[in-house]
Amino acid sequence: MTAVASRELRDGEVVFVGIGLPNLACNLALRTHAPSLVLIYESGAVGAVPERLPVSIGDPALVTGSLMVCGMADVFQLFLQNGRIEVGFLGGAQVDRYANINTTVIGSYAKPKVRLPGSGGAAEIAIHPHRILIVSKISPRTFPERVDFVTSPGQRVAKVITDQGVFERDASG
């Protein structure tokens, strides 16, 4: 799944890297077919070349040897909102048939069954890049008909990559 996800990235593209599986896939692409892939992390590292697999998106290895480190106001305004990001790459606790992602809550927001971490940058990463990809393991629990909470809207998602197959939009959108 991670290998298939990594092949979605083209050499030279600018990709906004989400936490978890996208982080793995982007780093795999950088080390295989896309050595000129520009990895941008919401933590402010631009053109990161981590010499170890970053444990989190704020890992110090993202800074050492990177092209640029900027504050988070610059990441979100000057890169993301400005339209400079070609690919947004997200994971998701729950993904529905419309490619909406839920990383906020299982059950109701007011009385949660399971409280998940929340958006982080995922709300805006699903809105601004030119092409949006999701990678997530599929199961009845993680791919419900409708997510309990829309953290990241699915309207602009191009592909959902899972361990059983890759979903794309049909003609009806």
Next chain:
Amino acid sequence: MSLKDAVARFVHDGDTLVIEGFTHLISFAAGHEIIRQRRRELTLCRLTPDLIYDQMIAAGCAKKLVFSWAGNPGVGSLHAFRRAVEGGKLELEEYSHFGMVARFAAGAARLPFWTLRDYAGTDLPRVNPRIKSVTCPYTGESLATVPALNPDVTVVHAQRADAHGNTQIWGLLGVQKEAAFASQRVIVVVEELVDERVIRSDPNRTLIPAAIVSAVVVEPWGAHPSYAQGYYDRDNDFYVAWEAISRDPAALARYLDEFVYGIPDRATYIEQQPALAKRLTARAQVCAGVNYGF
């Protein structure tokens, strides 16, 4: 000033408190001192509550949490946070990262709100009525808005500062500059106190000027288990260990007894863990240097 004195003087019950630092430079030393001094009814604000707010929530410091991503980075859940939320015991005000960044930017500029192109199609505005929208007077476009965040007190951990509080940070910068400028009071905690000449030798690296700083505290390893670029690595083993500790309220209470309540200060915390330096001290990678001459 000692951290004990800085917290006693500048952090009060009921305050809106920010301890910022995105994975990098999180002042666990200040968080632990606030727990030791048993501050209560705090509104805790941070993009990523991280282990430090999980500990402060468990210790009973928090009334409310304002945040955008509440996980254990690279590991999983923050279990004290989850217990509090799933048990209905913690008030939440939730944004995305961009929303929180925009709130600090508005606060730092002393504007009432910030506009951003965000939230269309998400459920966040439905559960947070403070996310609103405004019609652009020039284009007619509808833009999302978030209110300014002006904390009572912000704590920033940094690599170095001079005695006046001119503070230099490198590596990930997070939103520390905006948070500090938005705040009424600012406590700076540093790895090293340096002479003013060191600051003046590289002024582009100064993120926070002395003019907005209330107190400067020197606390080596004060960000552990988070990290300080060029000083020590993130203690990923501890972040992993926190999963089991935070899952079990009794284990969490034992942790707080041993590493927070049971010791007087950060120096003791480091003395009782002599293996940290060997395991985490950063190796040198020094930059090329720049010419500031004219």
